[in-house]
Amino acid sequence: MVRFENVGLRYGIGPEVLKDLSFRIEPNSFQFLTGPSGAGKTSLLRMLHLALRPTRGLISLFGRDTAHVSRRELPGIRRRIGIVFQDFRLLDHLTTFENVALPLRVQGKSERSYRAEVVELLSWVGLGDRIDAHPRVLSGGEKQRAAIARALIGRPEMLLADEPTGNVDPHLARRLLRLFVELHKSGTAVLIATHDIALMDLYDARRLVLSDGRLHVYD
Amino acid sequence: MTETPALAAAAVRSPRRLLARVLRWRRVGADGRGAPAPIVPGGSLAGTALIVVIAIMAFLAAMTVGGLDLVRQATSDWNARVAREVTIQILPVAGRDTDAAVAAATAIAKATPGIGEVHPFSLDETRQLLAPWLGNAALTDLPVPRLISAAIASGAKPDLAALSSKLTSEVAGASLDDHRAWIDRLRAVGDTLVGIGAAVLALVVTATALSVLFATRGAMAGNRDIIEVLHLVGARDGFVARSFARRFFSFGLKGGLVGGGIAIVLFVLAAWLGGGADDQLLGPIRVGVFGYLGTLAVVALIAFLAAATSRMAVMSHLKRLD
Numbered sequence: 001m002v003r004f005e006n007v008g009l010r011y012g013i014g015p016e017v018l019k020d021l022s023f024r025i026e027p028n029s030f031q032f033l034t035g036p037s038g039a040g041k042t043s044l045l046r047m048l049h050l051a052l053r054p055t056r057g058l059i060s061l062f063g064r065d066t067a068h069v070s071r072r073e074l075p076g077i078r079r080r081i082g083i084v085f086q087d088f089r090l091l092d093h094l095t096t097f098e099n100v101a102l103p104l105r106v107q108g109k110s111e112r113s114y115r116a117e118v119v120e121l122l123s124w125v126g127l128g129d130r131i132d133a134h135p136r137v138l139s140g141g142e143k144q145r146a147a148i149a150r151a152l153i154g155r156p157e158m159l160l161a162d163e164p165t166g167n168v169d170p171h172l173a174r175r176l177l178r179l180f181v182e183l184h185k186s187g188t189a190v191l192i193a194t195h196d197i198a199l200m201d202l203y204d205a206r207r208l209v210l211s212d213g214r215l216h217v218y219d
Numbered sequence: 220m221t222e223t224p225a226l227a228a229a230a231v232r233s234p235r236r237l238l239a240r241v242l243r244w245r246r247v248g249a250d251g252r253g254a255p256a257p258i259v260p261g262g263s264l265a266g267t268a269l270i271v272v273i274a275i276m277a278f279l280a281a282m283t284v285g286g287l288d289l290v291r292q293a294t295s296d297w298n299a300r301v302a303r304e305v306t307i308q309i310l311p312v313a314g315r316d317t318d319a320a321v322a323a324a325t326a327i328a329k330a331t332p333g334i335g336e337v338h339p340f341s342l343d344e345t346r347q348l349l350a351p352w353l354g355n356a357a358l359t360d361l362p363v364p365r366l367i368s369a370a371i372a373s374g375a376k377p378d379l380a381a382l383s384s385k386l387t388s389e390v391a392g393a394s395l396d397d398h399r400a401w402i403d404r405l406r407a408v409g410d411t412l413v414g415i416g417a418a419v420l421a422l423v424v425t426a427t428a429l430s431v432l433f434a435t436r437g438a439m440a441g442n443r444d445i446i447e448v449l450h451l452v453g454a455r456d457g458f459v460a461r462s463f464a465r466r467f468f469s470f471g472l473k474g475g476l477v478g479g480g481i482a483i484v485l486f487v488l489a490a491w492l493g494g495g496a497d498d499q500l501l502g503p504i505r506v507g508v509f510g511y512l513g514t515l516a517v518v519a520l521i522a523f524l525a526a527a528t529s530r531m532a533v534m535s536h537l538k539r540l541d
Contacts (some may be wrong), residue, residue, distance in 0.1 A: 051451060071456075071538075079453035090450050093260040101255070106454035111255055150452070 001027045001189055002048065007057030009043055012056060018043060019213045021057070025158065025191060030184040032200045033193040035210030041193040044210065046158050048191070049083050050074055062157070079107065080149030082188075084161040088143045090135040096122065096146050097131045103154040118153060125149045125179065129183065140167035148179065158189040165199055173199055258449065258462035259442055265468060269434040273474025274481075276427040277521050280420055281482030281514040283292050287416040288510035294409035301398045301405070305334075305379060310392035311362035317392075318342075321365050324390045328369045333377030335370040424524065431467055431525045435532040438463065446537075456537045464530035471525025475518035482514055 002025035009018040018040045025031065033041055046052035047059060059066045061077055071076060071194040082103075090099045096184060097118055098105075104114045122128055135143055144167055153160055161180065165173035177199060184190045191208075194200065200207065207218040239443050307328060309320045321339050328337045340348070345363050346355070353361070372379060383395035439446065489504035 049451065075450075075453045075455045078451065083451060089444070089451070091445055091448060096254055098255050102448070103452040104256060105258075106452055107448060108458070137377050154453070206329075 001025050001029075001062060001128075003058070003060040005058040005060075007047070007059055009040070009047065009052070010055045015124070016055070017213055018054075018183045018215075021215045023208060023215060023217055025189055026122075027157070027189055028163045028184070028187050030181070030190045031192075031206040031208055033200055033210065034195055034197075034200065034207055035192055036204045039194065039210040040213060041195075041210055042162055043127065044206070044215075045162050045191075045193055046085070048160055049081055050077060075106075079103065079154055080157045082154060082156035082159045084144075084151045084159070084164050086162040086166060088147040090138075090143055090146055090150075091134050095132050096138065096142075099146055100149045100153055101119055102150060114153075118149075121149050121153055122146075125207075139175065141169070141172045144168055144172075144176070148176065152183065156188060158191070159183060159191070161192045163196075164192060164193055165194060165196055170198070174202060254280055258459075259438065259466040261466055261469065266434075266438075266466075267371060269412065269430065269470050270477070271473055272430045273521060274478035275428060276423050276430070277475040277478025277517060278482050279478075280423045280521070281479045281516045282418045282485075283416050283423070283429065284513035285482060285486055285506045285510040286516055287366045287413060288506050288513065289342040290409060290412045290416070291509065292507055294405055297405050298402055301401050303371050305371065305382075305398065307367040307386060308394050308396060309365040309367070310357035310394075311364065312392045315391055317362075317365055320390050320392060321367060324386055324393050325367055327385055328367060328382065329391065331382050333372055334351065334382075335372035335375075336365060337369045339367045340365060349392040350370040389432050424520070427521055427522055428528045431471070431528040432471075432535070433468060435463060436536070438529075439533060439536055456534060459537060460530045463533045464526040467529035468522055468526035471522035472518070474525075475521040478521075479514045479518040480495055483511065486510060488516075 004021045004023050007018065007021040008016050010016045015143065018147060021044070033044065035041055043052060048061075050061070050069065053066070061069075062080060064077070070106075091102070094102070094143055101111070101114055101118045104112075104118075119128070119131065122131055125148060127142060127149065129146055130138060130142055130146075133142075135146070144164060148161070148164060151161070159180070164180070165176055168176065173196070180190050180192060181203060209216045209218065304381060307324050309317060312320075325339045328334050338499050342363070342365070345365055348366075349363060379395065379397045383397075386393040386395055446459055449462075451535055486506040493505060
């Protein structure tokens with residue numbers, strides 16, 4: 001599903017922040033991506049989501065060499081990937097429902113066709129009573145769940161989550177982890193970037209550890 | 220089911236509320252729930268400023284269209300009035316009987332098919348016409364040319380060339396003035412005014428497009444986060460551009476309706492204050508159907524122009540991002 005070969009990344013003329021990354025993400029797999037703050041977890045996720053191009057090396061996504069993916073093809077690939085941002089990236093002028101439905105709306109689907117599905121997903125993540133609320137009035141945990149619901153609504157083949165439990169209490173963090181595990185069991189590949197060791201200890205999964213710009217894989 | 224009575228109630232309470240309801244109409248779903256909010260948020264200070272600028276542009280464009288309609292009406296009225304008549308001039312020739320020449324020319328004119336009423340001006344009438352310029356005293360001693368006014372029958376097209384040639388060959392000192400020089404000059408004046416109006420319209424349209432272009436760039440800079448999120452959830456450039464175009468269409472329509480509406484109110488007021496009194500020279504000073512329809516067309520044009528310009532600006536900006 002995902003293949004990195006000798007991928008390097010530098011910003012401008014600075015030093016390489018990521019060096020010789022080589023790893024694979026298989027379909028229906030579950031892994032944590034961890035490392036100290038500033039290790040490059042977010043940069044790696046951005047490359048996985050085609051929001052950032054590597055300076056060198058090969059990235060293959062769904063069998064396509066991303067170096068040869070045109071701008072027109074990007075949306076089609078991104079729709080196969082769900083992403084949860086560390087800072088949620090919810091649009092403040094849209095309601096929770098509208099934020100979660102955004103990936104379907106951009107595909108040109110009518111609200112009638114997805115309303116029931118979005119409401120059901122919101123109930124599943126515990127936001128059934130916050131459908132019409134705007135992000136400004138949601139708590140950190142609620143925003144996190146709304147962001148997760150938005151990443152899931154398009155039934156992605158791979159879910160990327162950047163510190164999804166960074167803003168929630170341990171109880172909610174466990175609930176969110178269970179949600180990701182459920183998703184994994186339903187056939188989605190999941191990659192969770194976190195530096196929460198306690199969270200990783202709750203579920204036995206592959207660990208990708210970034211340190212000094214290099215990646216160490218612990219199966 | 221509740222939408223129509225609600226609109227009627229809004230109209231009774233306040234026309235402004237009615238306009239707001241109509242502009243939001245598409246956003247109310249069949250189940251009564253609000254349809255999704257626009258992707259690009261509105262209501263910003265920059266949006267209001269753009270609406271004001273567009274309203275001013277629409278007002279100027281509508282006034283230009285109204286002015287063009289007045290010119291069109293006036294020139295067609297002048298043309299019709301001038302072209303309905305020809306004038307025969309008899310120059311006094313020494314040793315010839317001018318009255319006999321007038322009578323002969325009058326007879327020739329009356330015998331010409333398509334010529335209606337023929338009125339030879341008597342010597343006294345001719346002197347009265349010239350008196351304001353030459354004075355009565357001078358006219359008693361001067362030989363004055365004589366004029367015969369000949370009306371062209373309604374719908375007729377007399378052979379004026381044949382009439383002219385017959386007059387010059389059979390009546391000494393006679394010549395025919397078919398007012399062609401006047402008509403050509405009026406047409407030239409009318410064409411010039413229409414050209415100036417078209418140039419003003421082009422300038423207004425260009426200024427509107429540039430205003431929208433800069434406003435779109437500002438809106439894109441202000442909504443960079445939204446554009447990024449849209450791309451990350453799989454939006455195509457066309458979707459992003461449409462979202463902006465929809466917002467700017469709304470700005471264009473609001474501004475256009477305000478500017479065009481004020482212009483229409485002024486047209487109506489001008490016609491009402493004019494009281495329908497026709498000016499002898501200019502004809503009726505009131506904007507006709509063409510002016511009103513033209514104003515509505517200007518409103519629609521500006522709304523679509525705003526949408527198209529913002530769409531092009533967004534697409535070009537997004538292409539540069541790659």
